[in-house]
Amino acid sequence: MTVAHNEIESVAVVQPQRRSWWSRHGRSVTTYAAFVLFVLFIGFPFYFIVVSSITPRHELFSIPPSYLPSSPTLDNYQRMIDAVPFTKYLRNSFIFAVGSAVVSVLASAMAAYALARIKFPGSNVVYMLLILSSALPQIAVLVPMFETFQQFHLINTHQGLILLMSSLILPFTVLILVSFIMQIPVEIEEAALIDGANIVQVIIRMVFPLILPALSTMTIINFIISWNELLYPLVFAQRDNTKTLSVALIELSSDASTYTRPWDMLSALSVFMVIPVLLLVLVGQRMIIAGLSRGAVK
Amino acid sequence: MVDWLDKPLISLGATLAIPRMWLLVALASALVGWLASRKRHSSLLWGALSFGTFALASEFVRSLIPNAGREFARGEKPGAAYVLWTDPAFRADFVLVVLILALIVLVVRLIAVLRRYSKPTYLNDAKETVVTPRAYWRASAVGSAVVLSLPLILWVWTALWLIFVADYTEIVLPALGFIILAALAGVLWAWLEGGWRTTALLVLMGAVLAGQARFNATRPPASMFESSGAVPVFMPLIPLILGILVASAMRRAWPQRLVATLAWQLGLLSWGLALVGWLVKFMGYYDYQNSYAFDLGSVLEAPVRWLAALSEGYYRLIPREVATEDNLLHMERMEAGLAFLVGVILWGAVAAHVVWQLPYRAERRRLSEELARLSIKRLSLQQRRYVLAYVLILPALALRTFTTFYPFLQTIILSVQKYNPAFPPRRYIALKNFEKLSTDLVVRESLEFTILFVVVSTFFQVLLGLIIAHLLNANFRLRGVARTISLIPWAIPMVVAAIGFRWMFDDQFGMIPDLLRRVGYTEKWLVNPENARVAVTFVNIWKSTPFAALLLLAGLQGISQELYEAAKVDGANWFDSLRFITVPMLLPIIVTISMFLLVWQLAVFDLPFAMTGGGPGFATTVVAQKVYYEINSLNFSYAAAISIALVIVVTVVGGLGIFTLRRVEVSA
Numbered sequence: 001m002t003v004a005h006n007e008i009e010s011v012a013v014v015q016p017q018r019r020s021w022w023s024r025h026g027r028s029v030t031t032y033a034a035f036v037l038f039v040l041f042i043g044f045p046f047y048f049i050v051v052s053s054i055t056p057r058h059e060l061f062s063i064p065p066s067y068l069p070s071s072p073t074l075d076n077y078q079r080m081i082d083a084v085p086f087t088k089y090l091r092n093s094f095i096f097a098v099g100s101a102v103v104s105v106l107a108s109a110m111a112a113y114a115l116a117r118i119k120f121p122g123s124n125v126v127y128m129l130l131i132l133s134s135a136l137p138q139i140a141v142l143v144p145m146f147e148t149f150q151q152f153h154l155i156n157t158h159q160g161l162i163l164l165m166s167s168l169i170l171p172f173t174v175l176i177l178v179s180f181i182m183q184i185p186v187e188i189e190e191a192a193l194i195d196g197a198n199i200v201q202v203i204i205r206m207v208f209p210l211i212l213p214a215l216s217t218m219t220i221i222n223f224i225i226s227w228n229e230l231l232y233p234l235v236f237a238q239r240d241n242t243k244t245l246s247v248a249l250i251e252l253s254s255d256a257s258t259y260t261r262p263w264d265m266l267s268a269l270s271v272f273m274v275i276p277v278l279l280l281v282l283v284g285q286r287m288i289i290a291g292l293s294r295g296a297v298k
Numbered sequence: 299m300v301d302w303l304d305k306p307l308i309s310l311g312a313t314l315a316i317p318r319m320w321l322l323v324a325l326a327s328a329l330v331g332w333l334a335s336r337k338r339h340s341s342l343l344w345g346a347l348s349f350g351t352f353a354l355a356s357e358f359v360r361s362l363i364p365n366a367g368r369e370f371a372r373g374e375k376p377g378a379a380y381v382l383w384t385d386p387a388f389r390a391d392f393v394l395v396v397l398i399l400a401l402i403v404l405v406v407r408l409i410a411v412l413r414r415y416s417k418p419t420y421l422n423d424a425k426e427t428v429v430t431p432r433a434y435w436r437a438s439a440v441g442s443a444v445v446l447s448l449p450l451i452l453w454v455w456t457a458l459w460l461i462f463v464a465d466y467t468e469i470v471l472p473a474l475g476f477i478i479l480a481a482l483a484g485v486l487w488a489w490l491e492g493g494w495r496t497t498a499l500l501v502l503m504g505a506v507l508a509g510q511a512r513f514n515a516t517r518p519p520a521s522m523f524e525s526s527g528a529v530p531v532f533m534p535l536i537p538l539i540l541g542i543l544v545a546s547a548m549r550r551a552w553p554q555r556l557v558a559t560l561a562w563q564l565g566l567l568s569w570g571l572a573l574v575g576w577l578v579k580f581m582g583y584y585d586y587q588n589s590y591a592f593d594l595g596s597v598l599e600a601p602v603r604w605l606a607a608l609s610e611g612y613y614r615l616i617p618r619e620v621a622t623e624d625n626l627l628h629m630e631r632m633e634a635g636l637a638f639l640v641g642v643i644l645w646g647a648v649a650a651h652v653v654w655q656l657p658y659r660a661e662r663r664r665l666s667e668e669l670a671r672l673s674i675k676r677l678s679l680q681q682r683r684y685v686l687a688y689v690l691i692l693p694a695l696a697l698r699t700f701t702t703f704y705p706f707l708q709t710i711i712l713s714v715q716k717y718n719p720a721f722p723p724r725r726y727i728a729l730k731n732f733e734k735l736s737t738d739l740v741v742r743e744s745l746e747f748t749i750l751f752v753v754v755s756t757f758f759q760v761l762l763g764l765i766i767a768h769l770l771n772a773n774f775r776l777r778g779v780a781r782t783i784s785l786i787p788w789a790i791p792m793v794v795a796a797i798g799f800r801w802m803f804d805d806q807f808g809m810i811p812d813l814l815r816r817v818g819y820t821e822k823w824l825v826n827p828e829n830a831r832v833a834v835t836f837v838n839i840w841k842s843t844p845f846a847a848l849l850l851l852a853g854l855q856g857i858s859q860e861l862y863e864a865a866k867v868d869g870a871n872w873f874d875s876l877r878f879i880t881v882p883m884l885l886p887i888i889v890t891i892s893m894f895l896l897v898w899q900l901a902v903f904d905l906p907f908a909m910t911g912g913g914p915g916f917a918t919t920v921v922a923q924k925v926y927y928e929i930n931s932l933n934f935s936y937a938a939a940i941s942i943a944l945v946i947v948v949t950v951v952g953g954l955g956i957f958t959l960r961r962v963e964v965s966a
Contacts, residue, residue: 031772035780038769042783042844048809049798064812111694118687126691133702135952137901139922140941143934144708145701167701170694199686228791230904246793250908253797263801270794277789285782288789292845293852 049274052267053077060263080265084248085240090272092237093227093244095158096165101222104166104173105215111170112177113207117186127178134171138231149236156239164232169222176294180214181207217291220284224277245273323352338659340667405445445565449572449601456600469597476537479506483541488549499542506534536574543567572601712938720932731939741940744919745947747831748900751920755838756895760888762839763846770847771854781851784844792841796908799837800824824910827917834906834918838899846891853887854880885962893955900948921947 022029052060053076055069080086114120115127145164146155154160184207192202233244252266281288331345457473460466486498510533544567551560575598713731717724735741770781787795802808803823811823823829857879865875881888903922906912912919912927921944928937 028774031769031774032776034765034769035774035776038766038780039783041840042787045795045798045802045840046786048802049794052801061807063806064815065807065809067809107693107697110690114687114690118683120684120687123687126695129703130694130698132952133698135897135948136702136706137922137941137944137948139901139903139925140709140938140945141702141705142925142941143712143929143938144705146929147708148700148705163697164701167697170697174694199683224789228789228793230791230793230908246791249791249793249797253800253908263807266797266801270798273794274790277791278786281782281785281789285785288785289781289848289851292788293849 046274049267049270052263053271055264057264076264076268080268083262083265084252084269086248086269086272088240089243089245089248092158092242093246096161096229096233096242096244097223097226099158099162100165100169100226101219103162104169104222105219107166108170108173108177108218109211109215112174112181113203115174116178116181117189127174130171130174138168142231142235146235155236156242158242161232161236161242164236165226165229166222168229168232169225173218173222176218176291177211177214179294181211184210213287214291217284217287220280221288221291224280224288227273227277245269249273324349327352334656335662337656338662339656340663340665342665443561446561446568447565448604449565449568452600452604453597456597460597473597475534479534479537480541480544483538484545484548485541487542487545499538503535503538506538507532510534536571540567540571569601572598575599576602709938709941712935713942715935717935718932719934727935731936732943734936735939735943740916740919741921741924741943743916744921744924745943747918748902748920749947751831751835751838751902752896752899754835755842755899756892758839759843759846759895760850760892762843763850763891764884764888766844766847767850767854770851781848784847786844787841788845788848792904793908795837795841796905799833799840800909803833825914827914830910830914830918834909837909838902838905841905842895842899846895849891850884850887853884857883886959889955889959889962893952893959896951896955897948900944900951 051067051069054072054074055066056071056073056075057079059066059069111130115123149155149160152160154163188206188210189202192206193199197205228246229244230246230250233242233247234250237243237247249266249269252262252269327345327349330348331341331343334344335341457469460469483499483502486502487495490498544564547560547563547567551557551563714726714728715724716727716730766784770777770784802810805811805822805825808823811821814821821829823833861879861883862875865879870878901922902920903926906918906920907923907926910918912923921940925937925941925944928934928940
């Protein structure tokens with residue numbers, strides 16, 4: 001018994017001196033190797049998209065493909081801006097994404113407060129209905145939606161598109177905001193109520209500032225999701241005054257054959273579409289990660 | 299206001315005119331008011347409420363069934379409700395559905411009553427049985443006997459008829475196999491316990507599936523779902539599941555001698571089996587010409603056919619095909635009378651119930667006092683909070699109702715109609731769209747690809763996501779950068795990713811085939827259907843894996859570090875702690891994420907649409923895309939039917955996910 005005990009002790013003492021280079025650094029080497037692999041895996045499409053956008057058109061259609069443009073140029077961007085009503089579409093995209101983000105966050109913040117704080121009759125049913133309805137495929141309501149929109153003259157309007165999009169992202173927003181509001185201690189509000197404030201005052205003065213970070217997070221996330229949306233603008237925006245950039249991308253690429261497809265313009269437009277999103281991610285990454293993972297962990 | 303009500307009343311042969319009818323309703327309302335006043339409530343208020351309810355109800359029913367005799371001006375388009383409700387076939391089916399629903403409700407109530415009385419109930423302490431009234435026992439026994447024996451008799455009869463009268467002996471072998479499989483599964487379930495039972499049943503399932511697959515291999519199926527003469531692979535699971543269900547019912551009920559309960563359970567099971575048999579045939583898995591093995595389906599569905607035959611009585615009264623003036627009038631009378639009766643009974647029941655439940659009051663209130671109570675200042679704090687909650691939730695609910703709930707209802711209605719705006723008459727055609735769908739090869743292929751795509755994607759997203767989550771959780775200097783980078787694929791538009799990868803996968807000018815050629819792998823990517831599928835799936839994995847990783851990271855961070863340290867002290871290596879700490883702790887979140895990924899990705903549209911346009915052929919067409927194409931060719935009702943099929947798949951997957959999640963959370 002004592003012998004075995006001694007052995008263990010001696011091993012424990014001796015081991016640090018005998019540690020090889022690998023056992024000291026192996027862990028961080030693997031980590032960094034994995035990191036490099038990860039960056040390559042994520043980054044390689046971006047490299048090609050960016051490179052294609054500054055490669056001259058004739059060089060794009062070469063076999064084997066060129067991995068570095070011999071003479072980088074911005075001609076592709078110029079040509080793309082001339083070919084597509086770019087500024088118009090850009091404006092539409094911004095109106096669509098900002099509008100949807102703001103409307104959805106406002107509506108879901110109100111709903112989330114009611115669902116999280118006031119246990120009114122039927123609140124569970126409403127909550128379940130909202131969450132379950134988010135599983136319904138968008139495509140399943142397209143035909144009746146189109147007919148209704150025709151009736152209400154909402155096709156080719158920003159209002160109509162914003163209405164649709166904000167409704168689409170609403171359940172997810174509600175889910176996250178509810179879990180956020182649940183974490184704010186209810187005592188603050190109760191104290192204010194006892195001090196004589198009415199509930200509307202409490203909401204505006206106390207709750208709103210407290211959930212402001214969550215609201216801005218969700219605004220960013222919803223902006224990104226709306227910016228990326230394709231189906232709704234594709235179906236409900238049929239004129240230049242409402243078409244968004246994603247629709248422009250589809251229209252540019254709708255040429256069937258590889259040779260005639262304007263890859264140069266496509267990549268230039270892609271870069272333009274990625275820039276705002278990338279900026280938002282760089283600015284708000286911590287908030288976005290917190291917001292997204294809140295949905296999963298509850 | 300009630301012209302809809304007048305007509306049936308007149309046509310019923312009575313001389314009741316409008317004033318008399320209203321007089322009747324007013325009298326009935328006065329009765330309600332009088333009843334309320336007996337409990338010292340305002341009789342005026344309750345009488346008015348009752349009258350209003352009736353008027354509202356009649357208005358509502360009238361809005362459902364518009365005046366069928368109305369003439370339309372040239373170019374005037376009748377509304378959907380008009381088209382639907384003036385179609386005799388639709389109304390015939392509607393009444394049938396209502397009758398069946400009523401029957402189901404009746405049976406359920408009956409079961410509840412009988413179960414209450416068929417259980418031996420014990421007095422509190424003494425184990426003395428309270429004797430159940432004999433009459434209930436008898437009713438229970440008779441009911442069980444009918445429910446249980448009907449499908450059994452029909453099955454045996456159909457099978458015997460097929461074998462001896464029609465000399466169709468091919469079903470003997472499948473039927474024997476069916477019975478043996480069910481019995482085997484049941485016996486295994488009943489005799490074994492715990493892990494052994496699970497193992498044995500899984501082994502049996504595997505063996506059966508393998509056997510079926512082997513059998514199918516002798517006649518190559520055209521696709522995953524298509525059997526071309528062979529039985530679909532999953533079909534032998536039906537007897538296995540049946541055996542297990544029967545065994546579990548027997549095991550619970552038999553030792554307690556709950557014979558009636560058991561009989562009801564078995565009877566319901568057999569009806570369920572009949573329904574499954576009918577569904578299997580209906581969904582087109584069963585091929586008349588080639589398959590002999592699953593003629594069993596025609597035996598199993600016999601009870602459903604019998605039910606359908608029962609409904610023939612109704613159909614004979616109102617022929618569906620020939621909707622002449624005569625028939626229309628006949629139906630209108632009968633159905634309007636029926637609806638009127640149902641409305642009166644319902645209204646009477648509700649009114650009686652409400653009045654019955656009214657509490658007695660010490661003093662009587664006048665109408666003006668009742669109205670004064672309704673002002674907001676008189677509401678309690680709690681009630682005011684409720685009002686606020688409803689106000690707050692209203693915009694969100696209105697938004698969802700306008701863009702999701704209501705249109706989805708319309709989609710359901712559309713799916714049983716024939717509607718193409720280019721060919722105007724909008725007609726009710728029952729399940730024709732679904733019949734067409736079950737034989738549509740493109741739908742099948744797209745469904746097959748969607749499921750494959752989603753399952754494979756989700757598997758790799760979660761697997762790679764776990765690995766990446768570990769990287770994102772590792773303690774190193776560039777961790778923040780890594781987390782930021784992992785957000786990027788989620789954040790960029792799917793269209794951009796799809797089109798970028800389309801270019802990179804291009805067989806002539808793309809970089810990926812070029813790089814692969816340099817290592818000696820010369821496959822065509824977007825021309826070859828199989829490879830195109832791989833490419834699309836790959837892009838999807840690329841797009842959503844880091845997102846899954848971020849969600850899993852949140853779970854990883856939730857695991858206490860002490861657990862790992864304790865494991866290390868106990869001598870666990872890296873793999874042990876992964877196997878015994880990380881995976882079990884993460885299991886609920888893994889299941890949640892998988893479920894969300896499965897459900898969301900089933901509805902995927904933009905990736906294949908932008909990347910391959912569904913090609914080559916229809917190899918990478920997903921269901922949503924097929925719906926989109928049908929909409930573009932104006933087959934609105936068919937598109938609706940396909941999307942309903944998609945919704946069903948989503949529901950099944952989501953339901954399974956929630957079920958698994960419950961199990962996992964309970965065991966964790």
